[in-house]
Every structure is written in structure tokens, then in C-alpha cells.
Amino acid sequence: MSAQPNGSAGxxxxxxxxxxxxxxxxxxxxxxxxxxxxxxxxxxxxxxxGIREQLTSALKQTYAxxxxxxxxxxxxxxxxxxxxxxxxxxxTDFTELHGDRLYGDDRALVCGFAKIAGTRxxxxxxxxxxxxxxxxECNFGCAHxxxxxxxxxxxxxxxxxxxxxxxxxxxxxAYPGVEAEERGIxxxxxxxxxxxxxxxxxxxxxxxxxxxxxxxxxxAVADHVAVMEHSYYSVISPEGCAAILWKSGxxxxxxxxxxxxxxxxxxxxxxxxxxxDEPLGxxxxxxxxxxxxxxxxxxxxxxxxxxMKIDALMKRRYDRLRAxxxxxxxxxxxxxxxxxxxxxxxxxxxS
Amino acid sequence: xxxxxxxxxxxxxxxxxxxxxxKCTQMIYRRxxxxxxxxxxxxxxxxxxxxxxxxxxxxxxxxxxxxxxxLESTDPLEFTDxxxxxxxxxxxxxxxxxxxAIIVGKGFIKGRPVILGAMNPDFIMGSMGAVVGxxxxxxxxxxxxxxxPLVMVTASGGARMMEGMVSxxxxxxxxxxxxxxxxxxxxxxxxxxxxxxxxVAASFAFLGDVIIAEPxxxxxxxxxxxxxxxxxxxxxxxxxxxxxxxxHGFVDRVVHRKDLRSEIARIIDYCGK
Numbered sequence: 001m002s003a004q005p006n007g008s009a010g011x012x013x014x015x016x017x018x019x020x021x022x023x024x025x026x027x028x029x030x031x032x033x034x035x036x037x038x039x040x041x042x043x044x045x046x047x048x049x050g051i052r053e054q055l056t057s058a059l060k061q062t063y064a065x066x067x068x069x070x071x072x073x074x075x076x077x078x079x080x081x082x083x084x085x086x087x088x089x090x091x092t093d094f095t096e097l098h099g100d101r102l103y104g105d106d107r108a109l110v111c112g113f114a115k116i117a118g119t120r121x122x123x124x125x126x127x128x129x130x131x132x133x134x135x136x137e138c139n140f141g142c143a144h145x146x147x148x149x150x151x152x153x154x155x156x157x158x159x160x161x162x163x164x165x166x167x168x169x170x171x172x173x174a175y176p177g178v179e180a181e182e183r184g185i186x187x188x189x190x191x192x193x194x195x196x197x198x199x200x201x202x203x204x205x206x207x208x209x210x211x212x213x214x215x216x217x218x219x220a221v222a223d224h225v226a227v228m229e230h231s232y233y234s235v236i237s238p239e240g241c242a243a244i245l246w247k248s249g250x251x252x253x254x255x256x257x258x259x260x261x262x263x264x265x266x267x268x269x270x271x272x273x274x275x276x277d278e279p280l281g282x283x284x285x286x287x288x289x290x291x292x293x294x295x296x297x298x299x300x301x302x303x304x305x306x307x308m309k310i311d312a313l314m315k316r317r318y319d320r321l322r323a324x325x326x327x328x329x330x331x332x333x334x335x336x337x338x339x340x341x342x343x344x345x346x347x348x349x350x351s
Numbered sequence: 352x353x354x355x356x357x358x359x360x361x362x363x364x365x366x367x368x369x370x371x372x373x374k375c376t377q378m379i380y381r382r383x384x385x386x387x388x389x390x391x392x393x394x395x396x397x398x399x400x401x402x403x404x405x406x407x408x409x410x411x412x413x414x415x416x417x418x419x420x421x422l423e424s425t426d427p428l429e430f431t432d433x434x435x436x437x438x439x440x441x442x443x444x445x446x447x448x449x450x451x452a453i454i455v456g457k458g459f460i461k462g463r464p465v466i467l468g469a470m471n472p473d474f475i476m477g478s479m480g481a482v483v484g485x486x487x488x489x490x491x492x493x494x495x496x497x498x499x500p501l502v503m504v505t506a507s508g509g510a511r512m513m514e515g516m517v518s519x520x521x522x523x524x525x526x527x528x529x530x531x532x533x534x535x536x537x538x539x540x541x542x543x544x545x546x547x548x549x550x551v552a553a554s555f556a557f558l559g560d561v562i563i564a565e566p567x568x569x570x571x572x573x574x575x576x577x578x579x580x581x582x583x584x585x586x587x588x589x590x591x592x593x594x595x596x597x598x599h600g601f602v603d604r605v606v607h608r609k610d611l612r613s614e615i616a617r618i619i620d621y622c623g624k
Contacts, residue, residue: 176573176581181591184601186552186572193526194558198534213510214522214553214572221523235510235519235550240577245432245512259515260428269427271516321527322488324520325481328423 015078019062019070023281026055059281066230068262069253072238074230075209079284081291083110083125083168086208089291090298091116094123097154103183106147108138108171109219111154116166117299122158124151124219125168128209141210142175145188148218152192159201164302167205167219168294172237174215189218196221197321202305202313206276206297207231208283211261223317224301225271227263228294229278233271234261271324274301372396388608397565397608399545401447402454405469405504409612410458415467417456419489422482424451427517436513443474451482452507455490460502461616463624466494469504472546476508479551483511484521487555491528495535500624502615504542505556509549522554529558538624540615543593543602545569557601561618563611564593564602571596 016024030051033044066074074080087094087110096112098105107127114123126143129135155165174185196203196219205222211233227233234241238256239249246254260266263275276297283290305313369378375394384391388408389398400408406415423440430436444450452474458467468490470477479487487503494501510518532539541559543552546569553572556562564570571591579586589595596602606614 174572176577178578178582178586178590181571181573181578182599184557184599186548186570187557187601189553189572190522190526190555190557193523193554194530194533197523197527198530213519214550217519217522218553221527233516235515236512241512255432258428258430258432259512261515266516269517271520318527318531321520321524324524325484325517326425326427327482327485328425329421 017070017073017077019066023055023058023062026051026058030055056280059285063281067253067257068232068259068265069238069256071230071262072210072232072252072256074282074284075232077282077284080209081283081287082130083127083170083208084130085287086168086291086294087114087123089288090295091123092118097157098150100146100150100153102149103146106144106150108141108143108175109147109151111150113163114166117295119299119302120163121166121298121302122154122163123166123168124154125208126171126215126219128170139175141171142173143171143215143218144175144177144180145183145185148174148185148188148192151219152195155196155199155201155203159199162201164202164204164306165199165222166298166302167203167222169205169207169211169216169220169233170209170231171212171215172210173212174218189214192218193221197317198314200310200314202302202308202310203317204298204301204305206294207233208294212237221317221321223305223313223320224273226274226276226297226301227266227272228276228283228290229263230282231263232256232261233263233266234259373398390608395566395607397545397567399472399506401473402449402469402471402504405544406454406456406458406467408608409460409469409502409504409615410467411460411462415456415458417454418493419455419486420450422451422485424480424482424514426513427481428513428515430513430515432513439475439513447471447474449474451486452477452479452511453483453486455486457493457497457499460612460619463616463619464499465615465619466490466497466499466501467504468502470506470551472506472508472544475511475513477506477546477551478508478511478518479521479525479554480511480514480518481521483507484518484524487521487525488528491525491532491537491539491555494539495532495537498535498537498624500538500540500619500622501532502540502542503555503559504544505547505551506544507548507551507556508546509551519550522550525555526558529555533560538619538622540618542606542611542615543568543570543596548572548574548591560622561604562602563604563606563614564596565608565611566593566605568593570602 037044091114093115111124126141128141129138203222204224205220206226238252241255242251243249266272279286279289372391374396377393453470455468541562543564
């Protein structure tokens with residue numbers, strides 16, 4: 001199920017998460033002292049340095065013990081870098097390609113030729129929108145069927161010319177609306193899953209914010225899947241899950257915990273390949289630092305998957321998908337294996 | 352994900368001798384309903400049927416060989432909501448006498464050998480976790496290996512929340528298996544029954560070479576309640592039903608349950624499988 005577009009980000013007021021408030025006091029104090037210093041010429045550097053140290057240790061403490069629900073809130077932080085921010089910060093060129101050649105151009109899914117870390121790629125990703133106008137244009141990052149069809153068409157173009165594909169995921173979910181159903185959102189996502197599983201080009205994907213359900217997975221079938229440190233990837237939004245299972249959206253924090261949607265849990269369950277570190281205190285505190293890390297991940301993961309011959313890579317992609325999930329056969333538990341050793345599970349299933 | 356598209360308190364699983372039709376409110380003798388393939392003899396309302404009944408209805412008598420019957424969930428997340436997932440599974444297993452939301456196996460439809468799967472809509476909403484994903488995948492691989500048509504009867508509310516991301520990625524796993532079957536030139540026929548929604552609709556259900564739907568079946572991606580919330584209006588009559596999907600070009604045919612066997616057989620013959 002797709003989540004509701006999350007429009008909770010307020011207007012012009014500085015937006016602070018509950019656990020950020022003490023940190024923000026220190027940040028404001030530093031700003032104030034710096035301004036006074038510039039104005040009066042007096043030297044406050046020692047005081048400022050002291051507060052900075054305090055701030056760093058407070059950030060470390062706060063972010064080391066974020067609950068899954070707090071992590072979801074960081075992933076949705078209105079100041080968090082969005083796809084177009086990353087494009088600006090880490091692509092030396094971006095040539096956008098519009099339209100699905102069938103119906104229209106979905107602004108919630110952005111595609112184009114891009115140069116990242118010196119490599120030419122096809123970049124595909126969700127754009128949520130920064131201000132109200134852009135958010136409405138992008139439906140808060142909730143794509144319609146034409147978005148998924150555009151993504152597929154551009155990825156097939158990439159495969160034709162041997163370009164690797166980089167997908168950056170940031171969506172609360174596919175758009176839950178009448179027109180999306182009329183134009184076959186389920187069919188569009190299904191076709192993407194099928195075609196991406198056999199698209200003959202190296203593919204890497206990273207969740208940079210919200211990885212909401214089928215709307216995220218629709219561009220996230222890849223040879224290397226990563227999640228940024230304060231992103232989440234989930235079968236359903238915590239609010240949606242709470243509404244169904246706890247009969248009240250207020251239990252979202254419990255649902256976020258139960259769903260194991262945080263990067264470390266996903267890695268433990270062998271559902272992703274790596275976690276991309278964020279600067280201390282989250283990507284929104286240092287967007288440039290986040291972009292450097294993401295760019296380095298693109299470089300690293302592409303090198304890894306491009307080392308393989310395409311046929312071997314295709315076989316590996318299938319084997320990795322094939323190995324997802326664990327089950328018991330005749331009371332003998334099958335543990336989730338490393339994604340690289342799919343054989344054992346496959347054989348157990350076939351017997 | 353495994354949300355009921357429309358909570359219905361009707362007589363989907365009638366117990367008494369007589370039941371009142373959920374649609375036309377006529378009283379029907381239970382045995383007559385069953386003989387009529389669980390379709391109301393008065394108004395043609397197609398009731399949900401469990402996987403065993405479905406296979407008995409579609410498959411030639413006494414020819415079905417189930418495979419992977421022993422697979423059960425491991426509760427990979429150790430998930431607990433108001434009750435632990437393990438407990439929920441235990442209860443639904445003992446209530447239904449089934450181990451999971453799907454049955455797959457080899458069978459015959461009007462003498463034509465097929466790999467056949469059918470889902471249990473009442474087994475945690477027919478939701479797809481690791482076991483359903485594995486069985487669909489294995490069925491597709493078997494169909495490719497033995498060069499047999501794959502016939503899948505879907506009835507599911509989507510991915511199984513209690514298996515979290517493990518269930519979401521089953522969408523990719525099953526779709527990859529269907530891709531392989533397609534590459535092998537295999538025939539894949541989908542019969543969408545009520546309900547076919549969310550993660551199952553958006554994976555192996557909408558990937559059929561031929562997609563048939565039963566009359567009135569709820570078919571769609573997002574839950575009707577969620578959509579109504581988004582658009583802040585009530586949804587049009589018939590929204591997300593089989594006929595709606597036919598009109599919008601996403602299913603090939605809407606077929607009455609009594610004609611399914613002959614339709615499937617005919618499609619198999621046309622495709623030379």
C-alpha cells in the first residue's frame with residue numbers, strides 16, 4: 001500500500017524535530033556569537049569553540065541512539081537534501097530526459113544522463129519538491145504510472161547504449177489516487193519489477209530519504225542496494241501499519257520499531273548491501289558532506305558491479321533476488337543467508 | 352499492505368444451512384451455492400473461495416500434486432503488534448487447516464497439464480510473505496523447466512506487513528521468476544479473483560500473458576480508504592472492480608467462474624502449450 005503524501009513540513013518557520021531542539025539552542029548561540037564577533041571585532045572564538053565541542057558531543061549522543069521512529073523523522077526532515085540537490089552537488093553534468101512516450105511527464109520521477117564521479121550514467125530518482133509549488137508539482141514524491149513507465153523507458157535506453165543505471169529513491173509511496181488506478185499503477189510497478197530484473201546493464205540503487213513500499217521498489221531492483229544512514233525502507237509507512245494493526249495511527253513509533261525499517265536492521269536481515277554514512281547529525285546539517293559520501297558510494301558500487309561480465313551479472317542479479325526470504329521446511333529452519341550465497345536456500349526450496 | 356480494501360461483514364464463509372446472499376439478499380441453500388461454484392444462483396455474485404476449493408473447481412478430479420506444501424514462515428522480524436505474529440500465524444493455521452496463503456502444484460485442466468497456484472484470501476488477507484514469494488517463484492521455475500503453462504489464481508490484500516521488507520522484496524523475487532518464464536517462452540495465465548490488490552497486484556498478478564478477472568473482483572493498488580482520504584471524496588461506484596480494470600485496459604477478459612476451465616483450456620490451445 002502506498003502511504004499518504006507527507007505534507008507535515010511547515011511553512012517558513014524553522015522546522016525542528018523534538019530531539020533537535022536542545023541542539024538548535026547551541027547552534028543559534030554560535031550564530032549569535034559569530035554575528036556579534038563580526039560586528040564588534042571582539043574575539044569570542046574560545047567561547048564559540050567550547051559551544052561547538054558541546055554541540056558535537058550532544059549530536060553524537062543524540063544520533064547514536066535515535067529510535068526507528070526518530071530516524072523516520074530525520075528521513076522526512078524538510079531540510080533534508082532532495083534528489084535535485086544531490087544532482088546539483090554531485091553531478092558535473094545532468095541532461096534531463098522527460099516523458100514516458102505514452103501519457104505524460106511525471107515530475108515526481110526525474111530521469112536523465114548524468115556524470116557522477118567521472119562516470120556517465122543514467123540517473124533515475126524521486127523528487128519530493130522543496131517549496132509548496134514544487135511539492136504540488138511533484139505530488140510530494142508520489143509518482144503516477146507515467147513516472148514508472150518513464151523510468152523504465154529511460155533505463156532501457158541506458159541498457160541499449162551500455163550506460164549503467166543509478167537509482168535514488170525518496171518517496172512516501174506511489175500516488176494513491178483515482179487517476180493512478182485508472183492508468184494502472186499496479187501494472188506499471190509490476191512491469192518495472194519484471195523488466196529491471198532482466199535489464200542488461202549494471203544497476204545500483206540507494207534510498208536517500210523515504211523508501212516507501214512498492215513506489216520505492218519500482219525503481220529499486222538493482223545489483224547493489226544501499227540505504228543512507230538516516231533513511232528508511234519499509235513495506236508500509238509506520239502510520240499506515242499502526243492504523244491497520246494497532247487500529248490507530250498514534251502507534252506509529254511502535255510500528256516503526258516492529259517493521260525493522262532502519263538501515264542497520266535491513267543490513268542484518270540481508271535485505272540491503274550497504275549503508276551510506278551521513279555527516280554527524282544527518283544529511284540536512286551538512287548537505288555537501290552527504291553528497292560527497294553518496295558520490296563516493298556511486299563510484300564504489302558501480303566499480304564493484306561493473307567488474308563482472310554482463311551475463312555473470314545477470315545471473316547474479318537473479319540469484320540474489322531468488323535468495324530473498326527465509327522459511328522453514330519440515331521443521332528445519334532455513335536462516336537468511338548472505339546475499340552472495342543463494343545456492344543453499346534455492347536448493348532447500350527446490351527439494 | 353494487507354489491508355482489506357473494503358471491510359465487509361457478510362456471509363463470505365457461510366456456516367449454516369441457509370445463507371442470505373451478501374449482494375441480492377436472497378436466501379440460498381448452502382449446498383446449492385457450493386454446487387454452483389460458490390456463485391449466487393440468483394445474482395451471480397462471486398463469493399471468495401479458499402485455495403483448496405478453487406483447485407477442486409479448476410483442476411481435473413484427483414490429478415493435483417501439491418509441491419512445497421511444508422514451507423512455513425520463520426517470522427524473520429520477530430514481529431509483534433497487539434499480538435505476536437507467531438501467535439497470529441498459529442491461530443490462522445488452526446482455523447484454516449492450511450499452512451500458508453497459497454497452494455501450488457502440478458495439475459490438469461481439461462486434460463492439459465499445468466502448474467497451478469491458488470491463494471487463500473482469508474489467510475492473513477491472502478498476504479504475501481516469504482513463503483508465498485517462494486512458492487510463486489518455484490511454480491514459475493517449474494513451469495519454465497517442464498515447459499508447462501503457469502496458471503495463478505490470485506486473491507490477496509498485498510504484501511504481509513508482519514514480514515516487513517522481507518515481504519516487499521518478494522514482489523521483486525516473484526517478478527524476476529516470471530521474467531525467466533517469459534524468457535523461456537512460457538505461457539502465464541492469471542485469474543484475478545476478489546481481492547487482488549497492493550503488493551500482489553503490483554507484482555506477479557499483473558504480469559500474466561493473459562489476465563482474466565472474475566466478475567466484481569476488487570483489483571487495484573492503493574486501498575480504497577486511502578484513496579478516498581487523498582481525494583477527500585467518496586469513490587465512484589464500481590471503482591477498482593474487475594469491470595473497471597477491463598474498461599481501463601488492464602485485464603483481457605472478465606470471465607464467469609463456471610467458464611474458467613474452458614477459457615483457460617482454450618487459451619492454452621491458442622498458445623500451443
